[in-house]
Amino acid sequence: MSELSIGGGIRLPEHSRGDRATQVGATQHFTGCIVLGSGPGIRTGLESHLELQAALILAARPEVRDLVEQVRFDWFDEDGEFHKHYIDLVATGQDGIVIGYAVRPLGRVKDAYLAQLARVKEQAIAQGVLDDFRLFTEQDVCPVELFNAKLFHSVRRPDQFGDPVAQDVVGRMTGVATIESLVEQTGLDGMGFRALVRLIRSGQLQMVSYERIGRGCLVFKTQEVCA
Template sequence: MTDLSLGGGIRLPAASRGNRDTQVGSTHHFSGGIVLGDGCGVRYGLESHLEACAALLLSYRQDVAEITEQVLFEWFDEDGVIHKHFIDFIKLSPNGTKVGYAVRPTARVSARYLAELSRIKEQAIGQGYLADFRLFTEADVCPIELFNAKLFHSVRRPDCFGDVVAQDVFNKMKGVVTVGQLVSECGIEGMGFRAVVRLIKSGHLQMLNYERISYETMVFKASLI
């Protein structure tokens, strides 16, 4: 990645890794971009609100190393004619497994579209290009997971002071405690809350229940720092 610096020392995100440029603007549907990943991150182009949700959900799951959007895959129909298909997202797992996602609302999922995806899936898996190819619709958007993904995204930047304080509290904690208790022990209010959330995101803290992260959320130590 090229390190582009401005006068104030700001590092720009890396360019999209996709094989197709997404629309910058549209009068008919949502379009935009998001920066994901550690450090200065990588820019991702988005062409629907559902794609924005999918990008957030996939990127903040523990089993995901990275995602790439708009990846070209060439497939052939029953007559042997080659077609281009841009896979909306490909998820790369830490073990190297790649899973593709076609993002589309259920209202726009026709029998013809499903048949085409099925053919693409068969060829992508057969060629060893993907381990699986899945359809992602609004039914796959869990409100709880999306809330937490948005929270993780909002606190993604490290804090050289708050993180050190939270890690010290983390090292001393025992048993199951609430996020609020840890924040109180940090003694730095909002900075402490954000640092504790980052510990949940990193997997060092694990939630006892599946819920929206709040001060009442109960957590326990899952791994050492």
């Protein structure tokens, strides 16, 4: 648990759980840090814009329980020599399945790199470290999924005032309604919209269509909402 706090009331994010520190700055590519998870969250280091997109998308998927960056795995080549490989992102599912992701633009994916990943995958699965190891490129970025993931991330902090109001409105709804109509019932405008997005994120509201979340979208209640 982090001992850092502001005024004794706000706890700062936990330190990264990665096995190596990511670059703080670079002149040729994107670097950064994002806070993922509930509560104060956990710092997650990133070394490319594609890694940022992948982290946001994976963290927003309801089947993903945990996400860790730069996880070390020691593998050996055909001569028996050991090497260190840092898996860009490792996602643990709600079902306990662990999937590693190598994040790289398609233009930088060469045969030698794929051969190395195949060897790492085989050994990591054999040792029980991973259940699967996948390549994540820009072709895996769905614009709709990325938009919604960014929205979920932007409203991740609970609102002690807005959330109970939205929960009460959704608790009384029947059938299908637009997000805008639910916002109007909260009487909270932007605060109400953000609270409703959090209910979509938690699975208590579900979209009728797979699309970017907006006020005109149709939603329905999937489970009882407790205020």
